[in-house]
Amino acid sequence: MCDELKVIERVLNGDTDAFGILVKRYEKQIVNYVFRMIGNYQDALELSQEVFLKAYLALKSYKSEYSFSTWLYKIARNRTIDFIRKKKLNTVSIEGKGDEDGLKPQYEDSGLRPDEVYEKKRRAVLVEKAVAKLPEEYREVIIMYHVDGLKYEEISDILGLPIGTVKNRIFRARKMLKDMLEGEV
Amino acid sequence: MKKICGLLEDYLMENLDEKNRKLFESHLDECESCRKSVEAFSKIEQSLNSIPKVSVPEGFSASVMEKIYERKEKVLGWYVYGIVAFLSFAVSVVAVYLLGFDYVAAKVYSVASTVYAFASSFSVALSTLSGSLYNSIDFGGLNGVVLTFVFVMICFGFAKSVKIFTREVK
Numbered sequence: 001m002c003d004e005l006k007v008i009e010r011v012l013n014g015d016t017d018a019f020g021i022l023v024k025r026y027e028k029q030i031v032n033y034v035f036r037m038i039g040n041y042q043d044a045l046e047l048s049q050e051v052f053l054k055a056y057l058a059l060k061s062y063k064s065e066y067s068f069s070t071w072l073y074k075i076a077r078n079r080t081i082d083f084i085r086k087k088k089l090n091t092v093s094i095e096g097k098g099d100e101d102g103l104k105p106q107y108e109d110s111g112l113r114p115d116e117v118y119e120k121k122r123r124a125v126l127v128e129k130a131v132a133k134l135p136e137e138y139r140e141v142i143i144m145y146h147v148d149g150l151k152y153e154e155i156s157d158i159l160g161l162p163i164g165t166v167k168n169r170i171f172r173a174r175k176m177l178k179d180m181l182e183g184e185v
Numbered sequence: 186m187k188k189i190c191g192l193l194e195d196y197l198m199e200n201l202d203e204k205n206r207k208l209f210e211s212h213l214d215e216c217e218s219c220r221k222s223v224e225a226f227s228k229i230e231q232s233l234n235s236i237p238k239v240s241v242p243e244g245f246s247a248s249v250m251e252k253i254y255e256r257k258e259k260v261l262g263w264y265v266y267g268i269v270a271f272l273s274f275a276v277s278v279v280a281v282y283l284l285g286f287d288y289v290a291a292k293v294y295s296v297a298s299t300v301y302a303f304a305s306s307f308s309v310a311l312s313t314l315s316g317s318l319y320n321s322i323d324f325g326g327l328n329g330v331v332l333t334f335v336f337v338m339i340c341f342g343f344a345k346s347v348k349i350f351t352r353e354v355k
């Protein structure tokens with residue numbers, strides 16, 4: 001955290017290349033968040049690049065009352081919601097129809113044994129589809145908490161909501177998923 | 186349904202304090218309904234935690250940096266334009282103030298007429314060249330085509346050079 005502020009200071013003092021350190025540190029989380037929100041890998045990569053560019057241009061306005069990660073997520077969230085509004089996507093289709101020519105997402109190695117893979121894959125596909133069907137405000141908390149591994153406090157800062165509300169929203173989202181997946185996982 | 190069953194939601198939301206959490210956990214041993222709910226939710230949580238992560242392509246951060254440098258270059262370009270425009274404006278104001286309007290106007294007129302003279306001599310050269318071209322080659326109707334072609338090429342070259350000098354960095 002502390003050295004992060006130093007990196008930011010270096011960037012603000014004209015060492016543009018140092019911004020690359022911040023990009024490398026957060027690219028995975030941001031790309032995964034955007035991808036799970038909009039469902040298209042290529043768009044997610046482009047949007048994430050815009051998010052980092054925007055963060056660079058607005059870096060002067062960053063105040064250390066929040067962590068840099070929280071600030072970055074706020075930018076990513078605004079940009080993503082904007083994108084969804086423009087495309088009028090209410091639900092996302094992971095690797096959706098209609099973009100067969102698009103860039104296919106590369107998944108990370110799960111480190112599972114072959115016999116575990118099949119069952120886990122089957123469940124993962126069902127869960128991914130169910131998450132994609134959640135209303136936006138429920139989808140985002142589930143992605144932040146379960147995919148990006150953020151803490152309740154961080155999510156509450158990003159969304160500007162009390163922790164209680166965040167917990168409640170995550171709980172209700174899980175409940176919806178439980179109903180959707182009843183008996184399937 | 187006992188009173189303690191009412192703690193289920195708060196238990197799942199991790200809202201219970203230490204004492205109540207322990208109380209509820211011992212209640213799970215005797216209440217099948219609560220136990221089933223808790224199991225179902227933990228299954229959902231596990232599946233959510235195992236949603237696969239997508240990887241980020243190798244050159245991602247490099248292309249972010251490229252975008253940043255392109256943007257900086259563009260901004261720098263506008264600064265230069267701005268400074269040049271401001272300086273020329275300032276110089277002309279100072280010149281008019283120091284030398285008087287008539288003097289400056291005369292100077293500007295003389296520069297403009299030099300440019301005009303150069304341009305017209307260029308056009309004379311061009312028309313002489315194309316005229317001799319026109320006379321030396323006798324392809325009948327083709328001459329018109331050749332002249333048009335030469336003219337278009339010149340225009341194209343001019344447009345290209347303008348584009349190079351005013352190239353906008355995206």
Ligand SMILES: [Zn+2]
Pocket residue numbers: 187189190212216217218219220
């Ligand atoms: Zn009970």
